[in-house]
Amino acid sequence: xxxxxxxxxxxxxxxxxxxxxxxxxxxxxxxxxxxxxxxxxxxxxxxxxxxxxxxxxxxxxxxxxxxxxxxxxxxxxxxxxxxxxxxxxxxxxxxxxxxxxxxxxxxxxxxxxxxxxxxxxxxxxxxxxxxxxxxxxxxxxxxxxxxxxxxxxxxxxxxxxxxxxxxxxxxxxxxxxxxxxxxxxxxxxxxxxxxxxxxxxxxxxxxxxxxxxxxxxxxxxxxxxxxxxxxxxxxxxxxxxxxxxxxxxxxxxxxxxxxxxxxxxxxxxxxxxxxxxxxxxxxxxxxxxxxxxxxxxxxxxxxxxxxxxxxxxxxxxxx
Numbered sequence: 082x083x084x085x086x087x088x089x090x091x092x093x094x095x096x097x098x099x100x101x102x103x104x105x106x107x108x109x110x111x112x113x114x115x116x117x118x119x120x121x122x123x124x125x126x127x128x129x130x131x132x133x134x135x136x137x138x139x140x141x142x143x144x145x146x147x148x149x150x151x152x153x154x155x156x157x158x159x160x161x162x163x164x165x166x167x168x169x170x171x172x173x174x175x176x177x178x179x180x181x182x183x184x185x186x187x188x189x190x191x192x193x194x195x196x197x198x199x200x201x202x203x204x205x206x207x208x209x210x211x212x213x214x215x216x217x218x219x220x221x222x223x224x225x226x227x228x229x230x231x232x233x234x235x236x237x238x239x240x241x242x243x244x245x246x247x248x249x250x251x252x253x254x255x256x257x258x259x260x261x262x263x264x265x266x267x268x269x270x271x272x273x274x275x276x277x278x279x280x281x282x283x284x285x286x287x288x289x290x291x292x293x294x295x296x297x298x299x300x301x302x303x304x305x306x307x308x309x310x311x312x313x314x315x316x317x318x319x320x321x322x323x324x325x326x327x328x329x330x331x332x333x334x335x336x337x338x339x340x341x342x343x344x345x346x347x348x349x350x351x352x353x354x355x356x357x358x359x360x361x362x363x364x365x366x367x368x369x370x371x372x373x374x375x376x377x378x379x380x381x382x383x384x385x386x387x388x389x390x391x392x393x394x395x396x397x398x399x400x
Contacts, residue, residue: 084127085310086130086263086307086308086309086310087128087130087311088129088130088301088304088311088312088313089129089313089314089315090132090133090134090296090297090312090313090314090315091132091133091134091315092296092316093134093135093136093137093138093165093296094134094136094137095111095383096108096111096169096172097111097137098111103141108138112169112172112173113176113179114383114384115176115315116173116177116179118315118384118387119131119177119180119383119386120177120180120184120186122387122390123181123186123188123268124181124186125387128268129268129269130259130263130268130269130270130272130303130309131268131271132270132271132272132273132296132299132300133169133270133273134275135165135273138165139162139165139213139293142165143155143161143243155229157291158293159277159278159289160289162273162274162278162293163194166194166195166273166274167192167194169273170270170273173190173192173270174270177268177270181268188266189265189267189268190267190268190269190270191262191267191268192270192271193255193269193270193271194255195254195255195259195271195276196255196276196278196287196289197250197254197272197278197279197294197299198250198280198281199248199249199250199251199278199279199294200251201280203248205247205292206246206292209232209245209246209292210234210244210246210247211244211246211247211292211293212234212236212242212243213242213243213293214243216236216240216241218240219235219240222242222243225243231244232244245291246290246291246293247292247295248292249298250275250294250298250299250302251302252281253271253272253299253303253306254279254281254287256303256307259271259303263307271303272299272303274294274296275293275294275295275298276294276299278292278293278294295357295361297357297358297360297361298357298360298361300314301361301368302364304365304376305365308374309365309376310374310375310377311377311379312361312366312377312378313378313379313380313381314362315380315381315382315386316354316355316358316381318381319389320332320333320334320396321350323344325349325351333396334396335397336359336397336398336399337398338363338366338367338400341359341362341363341398342363344359345359358380359380361378362378362379362380363378363398366378366400375400377397377399377400378397378399380398381395381396
């Protein structure tokens with residue numbers, strides 16, 4: 082019998098508990114904790130692709146480039162994404178391998194440097210609105226704008242930041258490789274940071290672009306292309322809530338597609354927190370429905386994954 086397939090999308094912020102714990106060893110300790118819960122899924126019989134965010138980690142690379150600008154050339158953004166795929170992938174590869182062996186499970190864990198095709202005609206390139214990198218004073222920001230061609234934004238009164246486009250993901254280039262590794266029994270780590278954004282011409286020639294891709298949307302696309310049964314997005318709470326933080330706050334066990342869309346229309350989900358997670362799952366569930374599959378989505382905290390899979394907690398989004 083074929084095992085069910087889950088795409089598990091871990092956020093880059095999940096690796097950094099607070100500003101006092103952002104070193105590489107601190108991040109690895111956080112990865113060990115996440116890996117323990119993910120290993121429980123594999124032990125329970127799931128095939129699995131792990132995807133991950135990289136926002137803070139790319140920010141660190143860009144900040145190092147800025148500090149060393151008089152000594153070495155800056156790291157282009159697409160290469161910074163590739164760097165984080167290797168480094169974070171290595172953390173999860175090591176931690177997951179160890180966690181599985183402790184359970185007597187001997188499966189290869191493999192990291193795939195993953196490229197994600199975008200369109201040069203994506204309107205996001207006309208409005209680079211995704212802030213990245215360090216906060217700068219206006220004079221420094223304007224100098225970088227002149228020297229490096231940056232677009233800028235003032236971010237919440239804390240300073241100026243570089244902005245880049247965040248185009249829609251269209252194709253996971255390494256999809257067939259990932260599927261082949263899964264068929265061999267591997268646990269795969271892929272689509273780090275949403276994948277390295279690339280353009281592909283008519284001759285299938287690939288060119289990297291300075292942009293970032295939403296990790297949850299790329300994970301949904303990978304789930305679609307692999308025919309996954311579940312898109313699981315771990316986050317900081319066990320369940321999705323409406324009226325979050327208010328006296329009438331209510332936790333949700335399940336949401337249909339129609340209910341989730343209605344709550345989005347009511348602005349119930351924060352644009353920088355829960356909204357992209359719900360939207361990514363809706364995309365995957367709708368695609369599954371259109372193609373005669375029964376794919377579902379689940380949002381819960383890492384430590385609650387096992388109980389959520391048993392429908393004891395978590396928020397399920399279904400057709």
